[in-house]
Amino acid sequence: MLIVEGVEKSYKKSGIFSRERTRVLEDISFECKAGECLGIIGESGSGKSTLGRLLLGIEKPDRGTVSFEGRSITERRARRGGVSAVFQDYTSSLHPFYTVEQALLEPLKLTDMKLKDMRKKVDLLLTQVGLDAAYRKKYPHELSGGEAQRVCIARAVSTEPRWILLDEAVSSLDGSVQLQVLELLKNLREIYGMSYIFITHDIQAAAYICDRLILIRSGRIDEIVPIERLKDVQSAYARDLLRMMIT
């Protein structure tokens, strides 16, 4: 469904006259099948968030292609309503001037639903993510971190996309809330049958939810492993990651 082929990305180093470029991603190729949950794991600065932006089509790769159901993801119409995202920073993920209801209605305007149905849908979404209709009139600054992230998830699934990018979606939440949100994501996936691309540095969280893991290290794919064979990974980096998790 989502096919990434030979993607490369580099950024100009700072300074107007500097011609040097730092290479962030190199020769990334993989495929995400429909209904699959794919984990992308790497440490800070490994280029995983850049990869996330490329996957969402809000930035173009220097070389290579990202195609979604046969069309380039950078085409706005190709991803219209079919793609969605949840980001790490829940404080800046919701528009500060929109109430929860307005925030959830916004993506629904891409579909050709009637306003009455939209409002019903908002109620349904709120209950699905474990909140209730009382949250409709609240502003983002009145929500706790977990609640805000739940609203973000509700907003992400509202258009019933084929896949969602979760960019460090649980990393800034604390332990128990993290588990609740992961559980919620699992349930939603069963309801809507979408695929996830789960970008994180937390191998434990990824192992909990993903079917397949891609390990990224300094802009290159180190290894791709199915979750069942996680314990016999080959690369030294992955072994390090696992060891750190166990200790």
Add this chain to the structure above:
Amino acid sequence: MNLYKNIRNDKLAALSFSVILVIVAAGLFAPLFAPHDPNEVQMELRYASPSWGYLLGNDHLGRCILSRLIYGIRPSVLWVFVALVISVVLGGGLGLIAGYFRGKTDAVIMRICDVMLSFPGYVMSLAVIGILGAGLTNVLIAFVLMKWAWFARVIRTSVLQYAESDYIKFSKALGFGNFRIIVKQLLPVSLPDIAVTSSSAFGAMILQISGFSFLGLGIEAPHAEWGMMLNEAREVMFTRPELMLAPGLAIVVIVTAVNFLSDGLQVALDPKLIVSKPKLQRQEIPSAVERKGEEVA
């Protein structure tokens, strides 16, 4: 009408808003409000003190000061406001575009702004007036030409901090059009900043247009304008200082009201700054007191 309610709760903002409303209405319907013809010369009433017929007295040509003050609202407030709106829309639009798209678009727009801003404002306005000739329209054209770059600059800076936030990223990822994102998402968050910058510019513009009229470059002679009224009163500054008082106070009142209103607007537009439900808190206090009473009993 959330905004309206918020403004009404803020007493100072509500007062400023009513003052502005009254002034604008008086300016729009000047012939109804003004007791006399503002250009009617009556030499026998030169420097007359306030009387029931002429509430604020008469000037050096015996014209009714109150009527001139009311007619002066049109150039001093209304036309300045029009010029302000045009420059804010122009500058704000370009600022939003520059801040949102960044990269080359940003560079091109900002270099043009740099060129505009490298000329000292007053000198440039004088040059434009020199080319186009004196008169209110030309002064206003000069204002728009000089001010838009400044607005573009300020608004771009304000937009830059929001353009990178995740909710914009989300809308982009979802496939919303750029224009829609700018209007629906970026414009509301930068609106408080726009309100504050434009209100401070409004005060400055009123003072500037008065300044140009004072120099004799603004509005033509018989017509009333606050700056020109000040200029005319200057000759008798020490013998009849009250002639300066009326237009001077009028300028102070409108500039103050606009500034207070913009402060109020900034608060009213931002849900984070609104003190939510002060009424509920008041209700909670007596119930707490009652509970205490019960415990004692």
